[in-house]
Amino acid sequence: MSSASSREPVMADVARLAGVSHQTVSRVLNSHPNVKPATRTRVLVAIEELGYRRNSSARALVTRRTSVIGVVAFDLTLYGPARTLAGIEQAARAQGYFLSMVGLQGVTREAMREAMDYLAQQSAEGCIVIAPQRIVVDALAELAFPLPVVAVEGGEAPGLPVVCVDQRGGARDVVRHLLAQGRHRTVHHLAGPLGWLEAEGRVLGWRQALEEAGRPVPEPVYGDWSSRSGYTLGAQLAADPDVSALFVANDQMALGVLRALAEAGRRVPEDVSVAGFDDIPEAEFFTPPLTTVFQDFAEVGRRSINLLLDRIEAPRSTEPPASDIVPARLIARASAP
Amino acid sequence: MSSASSREPVMADVARLAGVSHQTVSRVLNSHPNVKPATRTRVLVAIEELGYRRNSSARALVTRRTSVIGVVAFDLTLYGPARTLAGIEQAARAQGYFLSMVGLQGVTREAMREAMDYLAQQSAEGCIVIAPQRIVVDALAELAFPLPVVAVEGGEAPGLPVVCVDQRGGARDVVRHLLAQGRHRTVHHLAGPLGWLEAEGRVLGWRQALEEAGRPVPEPVYGDWSSRSGYTLGAQLAADPDVSALFVANDQMALGVLRALAEAGRRVPEDVSVAGFDDIPEAEFFTPPLTTVFQDFAEVGRRSINLLLDRIEAPRSTEPPASDIVPARLIARASAP
DNA sequence: AGCTACATTGTTAGCGCTAACACAATGGGG
DNA sequence: CCCCATTGTGTTAGCGCTAACAATGTAGCT
Numbered sequence: 223m224s225s226a227s228s229r230e231p232v233m234a235d236v237a238r239l240a241g242v243s244h245q246t247v248s249r250v251l252n253s254h255p256n257v258k259p260a261t262r263t264r265v266l267v268a269i270e271e272l273g274y275r276r277n278s279s280a281r282a283l284v285t286r287r288t289s290v291i292g293v294v295a296f297d298l299t300l301y302g303p304a305r306t307l308a309g310i311e312q313a314a315r316a317q318g319y320f321l322s323m324v325g326l327q328g329v330t331r332e333a334m335r336e337a338m339d340y341l342a343q344q345s346a347e348g349c350i351v352i353a354p355q356r357i358v359v360d361a362l363a364e365l366a367f368p369l370p371v372v373a374v375e376g377g378e379a380p381g382l383p384v385v386c387v388d389q390r391g392g393a394r395d396v397v398r399h400l401l402a403q404g405r406h407r408t409v410h411h412l413a414g415p416l417g418w419l420e421a422e423g424r425v426l427g428w429r430q431a432l433e434e435a436g437r438p439v440p441e442p443v444y445g446d447w448s449s450r451s452g453y454t455l456g457a458q459l460a461a462d463p464d465v466s467a468l469f470v471a472n473d474q475m476a477l478g479v480l481r482a483l484a485e486a487g488r489r490v491p492e493d494v495s496v497a498g499f500d501d502i503p504e505a506e507f508f509t510p511p512l513t514t515v516f517q518d519f520a521e522v523g524r525r526s527i528n529l530l531l532d533r534i535e536a537p538r539s540t541e542p543p544a545s546d547i548v549p550a551r552l553i554a555r556a557s558a559p
Numbered sequence: 560m561s562s563a564s565s566r567e568p569v570m571a572d573v574a575r576l577a578g579v580s581h582q583t584v585s586r587v588l589n590s591h592p593n594v595k596p597a598t599r600t601r602v603l604v605a606i607e608e609l610g611y612r613r614n615s616s617a618r619a620l621v622t623r624r625t626s627v628i629g630v631v632a633f634d635l636t637l638y639g640p641a642r643t644l645a646g647i648e649q650a651a652r653a654q655g656y657f658l659s660m661v662g663l664q665g666v667t668r669e670a671m672r673e674a675m676d677y678l679a680q681q682s683a684e685g686c687i688v689i690a691p692q693r694i695v696v697d698a699l700a701e702l703a704f705p706l707p708v709v710a711v712e713g714g715e716a717p718g719l720p721v722v723c724v725d726q727r728g729g730a731r732d733v734v735r736h737l738l739a740q741g742r743h744r745t746v747h748h749l750a751g752p753l754g755w756l757e758a759e760g761r762v763l764g765w766r767q768a769l770e771e772a773g774r775p776v777p778e779p780v781y782g783d784w785s786s787r788s789g790y791t792l793g794a795q796l797a798a799d800p801d802v803s804a805l806f807v808a809n810d811q812m813a814l815g816v817l818r819a820l821a822e823a824g825r826r827v828p829e830d831v832s833v834a835g836f837d838d839i840p841e842a843e844f845f846t847p848p849l850t851t852v853f854q855d856f857a858e859v860g861r862r863s864i865n866l867l868l869d870r871i872e873a874p875r876s877t878e879p880p881a882s883d884i885v886p887a888r889l890i891a892r893a894s895a896p
Numbered sequence: 897a898g899c900t901a902c903a904t905t906g907t908t909a910g911c912g913c914t915a916a917c918a919c920a921a922t923g924g925g926g
Numbered sequence: 927c928c929c930c931a932t933t934g935t936g937t938t939a940g941c942g943c944t945a946a947c948a949a950t951g952t953a954g955c956t
Binding site: 903907920923926 | 927930931935939942943945947948951
Binding site: 275276277278279280282283288290293297298299301304305307308311312315320321322323324325340342343344345448449450452453474477478480481484503504506507508509 | 612613614615616617619620625627630634635636638641642644645648649652657658659660661662677679680681682785786787789790811814815817818821840841843844845846
């Protein structure tokens with residue numbers, strides 16, 4: 223390897239050792255065509271010997287490309303966002319991009335602008351926003367940002383490229399599955415919080431499936447994604463004898479619901495059928511195992527990087543922003559067989 | 560704001576508009592002392608007017624500081640890492656650093672080296688590794704890396720600065736709590752996978768508490784953190800009439816255990832007391848609510864950034880690497896009251 | 897031989913910024 | 927009224943790299 227030296231080696235050091243000009247070293251590093259194989263080898267040997275690494279700042283300065291992509295996320299302890307981030311990270315790395323993380327300090331226009339400023343400060347080339355709330359998507363569509371943006375899990379948004387899972391289709395499938403049991407007059411819905419696009423999509427799908435089947439559409443109840451809210455609201459629903467099938471907007475809330483139903487003495491699935499959404503790894507081990515909807519977040523991450531890179535490579539494309547919808551998949555388990 | 564121009568404004572543009580030299584603009588931006596207030600104002604106005612933003616690459620090139628900190632994480636869908644990352648992100652931003660995410664492609668020396676190379680390529684100034692496996696910490700301690708490193712959740716590691724939660728203390732508290740009920744001869748342990756430092760710490764604390772109390776120490780059973788493994792191994796433990804108190808190494812596995820016990824007809828806590836570890840938000844809504852141990856991951860994130868920044872500011876400090884242990888807190892609930 | 901075409905390498909000029917120094921302009925103290 | 931310290935500002939020289947062009951060499955053809 224390299225002998226300890228006072229400063230990191232630079233291109234000129236490699237050039238000297240290889241007996242070429244620094245430009246030839248640059249050519250080797252950038253895979254330019256016209257370098258004699260023998261020369262290339264000498265350069266590579268010199269690089270290895272010195273443990274040389276190209277200075278990314280100098281490179282970015284002259285090429286005007288930082289290879290940095292920003293990711294803005296609101297809450298990574300939620301299953302979906304964490305999973306999506308993992309998918310994004312892998313896809314970005316595979317394409318030679320670096321990922322810069324920014325947490326959103328609150329769900330406001332102001333926080334959104336702040337996060338974007340922060341990324342612009344780093345000269346990020348583009349940005350993926352994992353923020354499933356309507357207000358964030360609206361802010362994104364309104365404010366003109368200095369860099370290309372792709373929203374993830376944003377439902378349909380006007381004038382904004384979006385990648386998301388087909389919430390509506392997933393919800394429709396669940397409700398159809400519940401109705402197909404043949405013993406429910408209708409399906410009640412414990413929805414996610416208002417203002418969340420995923421929650422809205424699931425409400426839409428649920429309603430559509432009921433209307434399609436000519437069933438009454440009860441008023442949905444709104445939780446906040448947490449098991450706690452599932453428990454509290456589940457207790458109310460458990461007290462309502464009309465409730466015999468329940469579609470809960472995510473698995474965490476469904477956990478709380480299962481608990482509330484158990485406490486109320488209503489058996490699942492004998493008395494009440496319950497279905498969730500997300501297929502978190504724990505869902506299979508709820509009491510009873512939860513029927514739910516699987517979302518391929520890794521795929522969402524991959525597609526969002528692709529969409530973003532398209533926009534980065536073709537900066538002023540006149541095409542309208544494309545959106546990309548990943549299908550959901552019903553997973554039937556004992557809570558609603 | 561700014562009028563549309565063919566290229567982004569640079570410092571010289573601001574200087575021209577403010578009628579000063581570009582160096583004065585630089586002084587204003589870097590809060591140098593000797594700038595007349597009137598001049599400073601003129602410069603700030605010009606910056607605002609042009610929508611000027613300093614080029615971070617150029618700045619990094621000359622200062623030799625990128626303000627980038629790398630975070631290497633293995634699996635962000637685990638509760639602890641996701642939480643820790645959030646803490647790190649906030650602390651880093653507050654200190655003016657950017658965060659670059661790298662996923663570890665596997666738990667090997669090779670993957671570790673690869674991740675570090677990737678960060679070195681970006682000229683990250685330092686790096687926090689969220690990797691709770693022994694092999695990763697060993698690799699970290701052995702390989703000499705080109706940048707300062709802090710490990711998180713690494714237990715005690717020789718020659719490596721580490722921030723972690725007091726696993727041992729937390730485990731000890733749980734076991735003491737279970738024994739204090741007065742109706743258990745001993746406490747069985749469903750441990751985390753071998754090779755995970757957190758798992759090892761919890762085994763140590765569990766054993767210590769039992770020995771302290773003069774109780775027999777049964778052979779621990781090893782799971783893999785997943786609810787599935789908790790369910791499978793829980794079924795075995797449920798069949799053993801000696802098992803009346805069970806300390807499970809994390810909440811996810813505890814969920815599986817609760818299910819297995821329920822299926823085996825053993826009531827919790829009447830027949831078997833169960834305790835977990837982590838205090839995931841769902842734990843309160845298990846059936847029954849789970850006694851567990853809270854870990855302050857946000858604090859862990861904060862402290863790890865502080866430790867890393869210390870090492871970055873004082874590059875060749877001769878002091879041995881400091882470690883930092885965050886206390887754990889027992890949360891008693893119905894599963895082991 | 898002489899000329900063109902092309903492959904290969906070197907030379908030069910920045911990218912946008914900060915550090916170091918140079919140079920006014922000021923303001924007491926002798 | 928000069929001297930020197932202090933304050934404010936401008937000038938210059940890079941940081942390490944790539945793009946553009948210039949300068950070789952080398953082969954193929956007439």
